[in-house]
Amino acid sequence: MPCILIIDDESAIRKLLEITLHANGYKTQSAANAQEGITMAAMHPPDLILLDLGLPDEDGQSVLIRLREWFRQPILILSVRSGEEDVVQALDHGANDYLIKPFRPGELLARIRSALRLAQSGDQDPVQEFGNLTVDVANRTLRKNNELVKLTSTEFALLSLFVRNEGKVLTHSFILREIWGPGYVTQTQYPRVFVGQLRKKMEDEPDQPRFILTESGVGYRFVGNT
Amino acid sequence: MLLTHKTHSNFSQYGWSVATVLVSAAICFPFTDLIGYRTVSLILLMVVSILAMRFSIGPVSVAAILSALIWDFFFIPPHFTLTVGHAEDALMLLMYFIIALLNAILTNQMKVYDRIMRRREDKESTLRLYNTLFNSLSHELRTPIATILAASENLASDKHKWSDEDKSTMNQVVHTAAERLNRLVDNLLNVSRLESGHLVLKWDWCDVGELINTAALRLKPDLDNKSLDIKIPANWPLMRLDFVLMEQAIYNLLHNAATYTPPGTRIVVDGAYQNHQLTIRISDNGQGFKEEEDLLRIFEKFYRPAGSKAGGVGLGLSIVKGVIKAHHGTIEVRNKPEGGAEFILNIPTGQLLRPTVNH
Incomplete structure (x- = not known):
């Protein structure tokens, strides 16, 4: 059962994500700020991280850079609309994919599945x-x-x-x-x-x-x- | 910054005042015998009056005093002294002095009054705009919120046994309301981005067909029973545009066409490019605009034609106009003679990039 770490300061979003992910067979951990998130990722490395770019205590891009120093599993970015430049920057900083808030749960699950699949697949069938x-x-x-x-x-x-x-x-x-x-x-x-x-x-x-x-x-x- | 600019322009006003008076006096000087030195005073007075129309009170006063002294020194006999020979001339000099200064003061007062009136008018129109904005915004924001609150409370209540059909209806209602809120917030954010003046366009080589198709794909769920026909040939060269903004503009136009036309309407997008100009036409065979005023005002912020159906605050098309303006282009709207509305976008493209690909 893959474990997903949610780093988002909005408790309503965290709750909804947890419900959606649990219902689809994922385990979750949740953090409300960057510091907590990084600590959690270090103590119990998850299979995938959902990272909100707008965190209260640290810029999302720098959180991403810090995580990418050692964390090899997929990181999905949550961003708001008209933040395309942030998204591009985050992808260049090593994020695997992004979702624009508001997003549909179906879309979220598809992105998580495909990110996990890409991360696990070794040599692809030619x-x-x-x-x-x-x-x-x-x-x-x-x-x-x-x-x-x-x-x-x-x-x-x-x-x-x-x-x-x-x-x-x-x-x-x-x-x-x-x-x-x-x-x-x-x-x-x-x-x-x-x-x-x-x-x-x-x-x-x-x-x-x-x-x-x-x-x-x-x-x-x-x-x-x- | 503003202050230094103002002092600077004041400085140049002083310079211009002095120069104008000196030049006028110099031109008059050789003709003094011909026209008489008293006529010269009228000419100088006229010059001061003209200066008063354009310049502020300081420079005009300087012009008034300077011209009085010049008239006295060079024109009133005995020449080249400040002495005045006749009592009549002394009286005239005094009157000249007073009239010139009065001129400066009166014109200045008029200007100040004018400025106050204009500011008051601005304030009133801003107030009117705000009232319209608040009325329509509060309605547009509250309606979906009310829907969401009511439906979610219903769903949570265990007093009723809701049928599956009721539940699915309420879910649908919540969903539609949230989408409406989302679109409204998107539009508000776009307007503020366009108006902040900090918007920097991200010019990039764009495939116009791809851009329009991307917007059309986003529109698909709202298209209902209307058809959309995109007639942009596949072999167009690339043009430099801001992809995201232009896509938003096209989406808004298509969304408008899909929202405010009767079922069965056909929406057509076609275009052309020539002489460094891109033209995109979005037309429908709906009912067009009812009033002449609608055609004139449709791109104004918060303007909605009388009797428009609920949903929307009149921002979509103003965003389109803002985006097109940011691309140095123009947008026009007309009712087609055969019925339906047509929006015509003209955007200067500058250089085109025709891909030559063989590797």
Whole structure:
């Protein structure tokens, strides 16, 4: 039974999260401030941390940095709307994913599941199926409805980055660093162009994508199974 | 900062006053014999009056005194002395002095009065705006809160045995009310962000089609029985915009179209770009705006057409306008001749980026 540590100063939110998580088979610990949260994480390391960015005693980003010095398990950020820049910053500081308050419990559970799955999966199966797509990372091929889809090498690199991080949001700068290298992090037009091309090749309706979703102001998320 | 600026502009006002008087006197001097030195006094008086219209009392008084002395010294015989020959001239000099100063004082009083009136008008219109705001805000905030409180109390009470159907209705009601509150708070926060003056746009290369599709995806649950048709070609170049803000603007426009049109309405988004200008049109085949006034005032904060259905305080479109303005663009609205409303956004795009991708 995975244990989740909730660090949030709002007791109502903590209570609701606890109920939701217990009902879905998770154990929980709760902390109302940064200090308490860090201590709890150190004493009983949880499998995942839900961290609110607006804590009373310490800036959420610095809590995140302190936790990431030693904590390797997933950290999910809880943030308020129009805090996209904070979210991007948090993701760059090592958070695994984020949820904008107010969020739906279903969304929360899906993110937790996918973060835990990513953290536990060791070597991925080289051949993976997502709906009508089959991605073979070893042979660098994509099949749609069993037919081979021609991808350029950059397109395939991007696709396998998405597949490796299935369910997780990837920031523009992360994608740029991984695919094009550290010198390209400001060239945000690259992911836009290549994601557009990938969508045209792999989505049934590129205008209403079901696999590669746009996260406004943050980046992209590959959703394999809906 | 403000103070130094004011002193500075006062300084330049003094400079201008002195210069204007000197130049006018110099121009008049060669013609003294032709027009007579008494006419010169009228010309100088006119110059002081003109200065009084623009400048504050200090510089104008200086101009009045300076021009009186100049007139005395250079024009009244005997020339180049402050002595006045005739008693008549002495009287005129005195009157000149008084009229010039009166001029400065009276115009200044007028300006002060004008400023007070304007401030009072501003205050009244702010007050009116606040009243509208408080009335509609308190209604808009209290209605969903009342719904949530009542429904949750019902659900908690064990006096009744609620049927599953009742329970699900009440849950639904709570959910809808919370969403309404959430949208309202979002809009209020967006307005304050746009108006704070601290908003820095995050210019980034955007795929306009992707941007509109993202907004449309967010709208899907509220679309009900209306259809949305997005006709943006897939091969557009990238343009520099603030993705998050523009997406919010498009979402607000689509949400408006979906909310205030009858069932079965078709909403169409199309667009074009040429000559460094992006045009996006969002139109519907609903009933359009009833009053001419609506078309003129629809982007004003807290303006809602008479008889608008409940929900909303009149912020959505003012946010759209704010976002478009921040992009140096314009937005227009009209009733289409064939029926329905049409919003037209024009945004300068500057450079376009046409991706060439072959690797």
